[in-house]
Amino acid sequence: MKILLVDDEELQLIRLENACKKVLPVDKYYKTTNPIKALEEGIKYDLAFLDIEMPGMNGIQLAKKLKGVNPQIKIIFVTAYDSYAFEAFKLHASGYITKPVNEAKIREEVNELGKAIELRKVNKVQVKCFGNFDVFHNGEPLRFSYQKSKEAFAYLIDREGSAININELNAILWEEDHPSYLRNIIADIKTTLKKIDASEVFVKRHNECFIDINKVDCDAYEYKKGNPDAIRMYRGEYMIQYSWAIFSED
Numbered sequence: 001m002k003i004l005l006v007d008d009e010e011l012q013l014i015r016l017e018n019a020c021k022k023v024l025p026v027d028k029y030y031k032t033t034n035p036i037k038a039l040e041e042g043i044k045y046d047l048a049f050l051d052i053e054m055p056g057m058n059g060i061q062l063a064k065k066l067k068g069v070n071p072q073i074k075i076i077f078v079t080a081y082d083s084y085a086f087e088a089f090k091l092h093a094s095g096y097i098t099k100p101v102n103e104a105k106i107r108e109e110v111n112e113l114g115k116a117i118e119l120r121k122v123n124k125v126q127v128k129c130f131g132n133f134d135v136f137h138n139g140e141p142l143r144f145s146y147q148k149s150k151e152a153f154a155y156l157i158d159r160e161g162s163a164i165n166i167n168e169l170n171a172i173l174w175e176e177d178h179p180s181y182l183r184n185i186i187a188d189i190k191t192t193l194k195k196i197d198a199s200e201v202f203v204k205r206h207n208e209c210f211i212d213i214n215k216v217d218c219d220a221y222e223y224k225k226g227n228p229d230a231i232r233m234y235r236g237e238y239m240i241q242y243s244w245a246i247f248s249e250d
Helices: 010-023 035-040 059-069 083-092 103-112 147-158 166-173 179-195 219-225 228-233
Strands: 003-006 029-032 047-051 074-079 095-098 125-128 134-137 202-205 208-211 216-218
Touching: 003 010, 003 035, 003 059, 010 029, 010 047, 010 103, 029 035, 035 059, 047 059, 059 074, 095 103, 125 219, 147 166, 147 179, 147 208, 166 179, 166 208, 179 202, 216 219, 219 228
Parallel strands: 003 029, 003 047, 047 074, 074 095, 125 216
Antiparallel strands: 125 134, 202 208
């Protein structure tokens, strides 16, 4: 995740960085007192904390330009204004923080952003396992024709790329043997993924099938890699709509 910090006052910038690092311990922050330099880097930032009042280019102007480079960027303004004065800027922000900046204010705004930013990669299928299970593409929910198709996909995600025998999958979805139903489910998964040019995500070979885990972004997978964003997202709930789902944190 690439995070940009911009404030024309060096002391305020240092304070902002220190507070952010306590909440978002990423490898590198891009910080500058010159908003123009932030654009010269040509980096597609995931999240930006921007001071509003700056000479040359204010935070509102910088936010518009950053969104031109990456429309998915999240902007949090840092301002000395009272909340009523901030209404004029509201449409351009994901959030705002009033000065003086501290860890509690940073944490509150980051939590409001919802989904972990690092998991939002438009070239992959995004999978949310924490809480209710769901599948997204480019930020939009993936619509399967059958609820059992979604559950089958969830089970394959849960198995983390392991090849699953068709009989095992059938037993998970139904108490009785329904091979004809399962053929429809597999066909539905293939069709749904094909519509978004993601056919390679689901692999069917003979009597087995599995998910290519390198083709998806998944919060549970990122958790196990130690991704701080994914760790903060986990609240002890995992695919809660499925009775068979048990999350192992190891």
